[in-house]
Amino acid sequence: MSPITNTYKVALIGNPNSGKTSLFNSLTGLHQHVANFPGVTVDKKIAKYQIDKNLTIELIDFPGTYSLYPNSDDEKVVAEILSNPVNDDYPDSIIYVMDPFALKREMLLLSQLKDxxxxxxxxxTMKDLIEKRNLKIDIEKxxxxxxxxxxxxxxxxKTNLNEIREAIKELEKGKPKIPRSYILKDEEKKIVENFKDRLNFNSDYQALLQIHHSDWLRYQNKDLKKEIEKYKIENNFKSLSYRINETLDRYQLFSRDIDKISPKKHNKQDTITDKIDKVITNRVFGPIIFFVVMLLLFQAIFSWAELPMELLENGFSLLSGYIRDNFTNTWITGLLADGIIPGLAGVLVFIPQIFLLFLIIGILEEIGYMSRVVYMFDDLMKRFGMNGRSIIALISGGACAVPAIMSTRTINNWKERLITIMVTPLVSCSARIPVYTLLVVFAVPDKDIGIFNARGLALMGLYILGILMTLISSVVLKYIIKSKGRSYLMITLPEYKRPILKNIAIFVKEKVGxxxxxAGKIILIVSIILWFAASYGPSGAMNTAKADAIELSKDKHFNDAQMANLIASEQLEHSYIGILGKxxxxxxxxxxxxxxxxxALITSFAAREVFVGTLATIYSVGTTDDGMKVSEQMAKDVNIKTGEKTYNQAVAWSLLLFYVFALQCMSTIAVVRKExxxxxxxxxxFLYMGALAYLSSFAIYNILS
Amino acid sequence: MIFEIGKTYKIKGFNDDEIAGKLLTLGFLPETSFLFVRKSPFGGAYYFELNGTKIALRKEEAHAIVAEERF
Structure with missing residues (x-):
């Protein structure tokens, strides 16, 4: 039994880019874990550590925000929790993180928190940078x-990490008196007074926040909301302009003092950031540099991930083979060797690519490049009904739509976010590559066009096609989806800085996680279900299929392996899934x-690449064989009635287009449902992507055949 | 109002309350000066420098600022 311990909750709060997450990482290392704030899809990073026998500190990293008057869902979480003393995450104390280069702006939120x-x-934060630039800040003042x-x-x-930990301990021992900042005006006092018996609050300002945010706060009941709304109208309580006046008043309180101690730039000299931005965000060079960076990024993930992916694939098929060969053949070994292990392999094989993509995005984000990309392309993305921030999701979609769709949470406008979510799966993800490479062999002859290989060009064409359709669909959705509220760019562009390895490591861990x-959970579950559907069928039919296969094998003098393969393929045909296919x-x-x-279309709902494995089973080449064997078997496959090859150019292109467009991915469906x-x-x-897939496949098949 | 690249402006007020509320939280305050550094490649977003920090706004967001040129 563990002794009863008190949990003391400490919230880390600050502006975006204040160095908050970096501090959180320093304080907690890899001990942190990510959860969701209740009821919303906003990440909540928590770390617990025990200070002494009966005291546990729980550190919560809140989303970055500029004020308690929020813009996005992320920022709303902060206002919702801090305005409600009975919320489970309501902190016992706050560590407020400030970037010394933006003191005045950051004083605003601090001044609200103090109330x-x-x-x-x-x-x-950033003591090192201040010292490096020979600047000074009078901490005492x-x-x-x-x-x-x-x-x-x-x-x-990092010497003062302990100082921070000590300070938290001190806070826990006794409540220091925090001076108030803002004094409520008469009309604000009046409304608070009017509702004070019906609100739960520790300070008048907290009550005022509940009244200002009454239209969206989830913990307020409907009746109260109605009454507050009624009061606002009857008493001409102008929430928006009062908030503006309050903000201005707050700035008045500290601006002059803060101006005196803020570090100033020496004369008009350009900083390193100014010099870099002159090139990086240049109207001509900016987009060119971005384009080159993207080419390098995708080149890197494809070429560097190839070897580890191959190793993983071979490792798993060796494991499957080992289980099949060394254990008695029961349904459990079958499930393990042909259901669970290939399912796991289907998940893990993509980790190298996803890891590399997010590693590079993480580095670009950490040094400050990504916010420049958001700035440069916001207006372009706006034409497609999206936001500059959508670019990060679309790029991530090149690896996997699941983390990509989750990364749209930073987009504050619902319409822009929804469009981004709806079109991201059209960007060709890692799981499509095995399908493309297998089918392109049948679609395009192996010859060179100029310095390029024709098949390579076709692959690139498929990618471009995906991107084009992403843009076309977004334009269409822009006219269909109704807008809720205005959308904003308003983004601070942080100073460039050297990346901190720990921050990148944690970023990558989160995304791969x-x-x-x-995705992994779903792929695994679907693989298991599919294994059952592929291994079992109406009992009579399965047995007959097996008997037929054995007979046929004897006639053709097959060896044991060939016979086993034939049985597998015959049984698959008569299994539940075979029936479904027919x-x-x-x-x-x-x-x-x-x-x-x-x-194969049905099974690849688990994840698109399952298509390849299923065809391997259907063409009875056994699962241990590699892709080349599958394509050789496919090349031989002939339509019994017409005598024509099954995989002619028309069919191959038809399938390729189908996989470019169709939402063949349960994990994506699940994550879109959640978000x-x-x-x-x-x-x-699912329907619109399915329709795109069906129509384009139909068109290309009929044109080519 | 129309801003010109390379010029410094002093904020006098705002002509849109909703945008004003958000700009204030970013430090765009009356009597504060900002420098218009550059436009985005497609011209729809502006790169400003304000109190030593860099902030990008959409054209429409920037146009909610009422300001006068500082010489």
Whole structure:
């Protein structure tokens, strides 16, 4: 039994780019874990550590925000929790993180926090940068202006991590008196007074926040909302303009003092950031540099990930083979060797690519490049109904739509975010590559066009096609989806800085983790279900199929391996999934697909690359064989009735287009359901992408055949 | 109002309350000066420098600022 311990909750709060997450990482290392704030899809990073026998500190990293008057869902979480003393995440104290280069702006949120009656300590970051530039900040004076303890923190030295931990302990022992900042005006006092019996609050300002945010706060009941709304109208309570006046008043309180101690740029000299931005965000060079960076990024993930992917693939098929050869053949070994292990392999094989992509995005983000990309392309993306921030999701979609769709949370406008979610799966992801490479062999002859290989060009064409359709669909959606509220760019462009390895490591861990836990779970479950559907069928039919296969093998003098393969393929044909494949044949026939392809289309709902594995089983080449063997078998496959090859150019192109467009991915459907909090959008997405796939496959098949 | 690249402006007020509320939280305050550094490649977003920090705004967001040129 563990002794009863108290948990003392400390919230890390600050502006975006204040160095907050970096400080959180320094304080907690890899001990942190990511959860969701209840009821919303906003990441909540928590770390717990025990200070002494009966005290545990719980550190929560809140989303970055500029004020308690929020813009995006992320920022709303901060206002919602801090305005509600009975919220589970309501902190016992706050560490407020400040970037010394933006003191004045950051004083605003601090001044709001001071009015909540929560103990605060301030951590000023980037000490190293201030010293490097020979600048000075008078910490004592700053403490006097703020009225709380200020710790000046250097990310390099880390000596004062203990100082911060000690300060938290001090806070826990006794509540230091925090001076209030803003005095409510008469009309604000009146409304608070009017509702004070019906609100739960520690300070008048907290009550005022509940009244200002009454239209969206989830913890307020409907009746109260109605009454507040009624009061606002009847008493001409102008929430928006009062908030503006409050903000201006707050700035008045500290601006002059803060101006005196803020570090100033020496004369008009350009900083390093100015010099870099002159080139990087240049109207001509900016987009060119971005384009080159993207080419390098995708070149890197494809070439560097190849070897580890191959190793993983071979490793798993060796494992499957080992289990099959060394254990008695029961349904458990079958499930393990042909269901679970290939399912796991299907998840893990993509980790190298996803890891590399997010490693590079993480580095670009950490040094400050990504916010420049958002700035440069916001207006272009706006024409497609999206936001500059959508670019990061679209790039991530090149690896996997699951973490990509999750990264749209930073987009504050619902319409822009929804469009980004709806079109991201059209960007060709890692799981399509095995399908493309297998099919392109049948679609394009192996010859050179100029200095390029024709098949290589076709692959690139498929990628470009995906991107083009992403843009076209977004334009269409722009006219269909109704807008809720205005959209904003308003983004601060941080100073360029050297990346901190730990921050990147944690970023990558989170993204890869999202893929493994969200997509991985589904891929695994679907693989197991599919294994059952492929291994079992109406009992009579399965046995007959086996007997037939054995007979045929004897006639043709097959060896044991060949016979086993034939049995597998015959049984698959008569399994539940085989029946399903035959059932859908009439629907897919116009696209040039037979029931065998139908089976592969169904199984690849787990993840697209399962298509390749299923064909391997159907063409009875055994799962241990590599892709080349599959394509050789496919090349031999002939339509019994017509005598024509199944995989002619028309069928191959038809399948390729189908995989470019169709939403063949359960994990994506699940994540879209979660992020949009409804079944409506994943269903619409599945249907519109399905329609695109069907129509384009139909068209190309009929043109080519 | 129309801003010119390379010029410094002093904020006098705003002509849109909703945008004003957000700009204030970013430090765009009356009587504060900012420098218009450059436009985005497609011209729809502006790169400003304000109190030593860099902030990008959409054209429409910037046009909510009422300002006068500082010489």
């Amino acid at each position: 909540l009656d929560i103990p605060i300590i301030v951590v000023l 700053l403490e006097k202006i703020i009225g709380t303890k200020v710790i000046f923190f250097s990310n390099k030295a 999202a893929f493994v836990y969200v 059932t859908i044949e009439p629907v897919i026939k116009p696209l040039g697909f037979d029931w065998k392809i139908g089976i 949009t909090n409804s079944w409506k959008w994943p269903i619409i997405q």
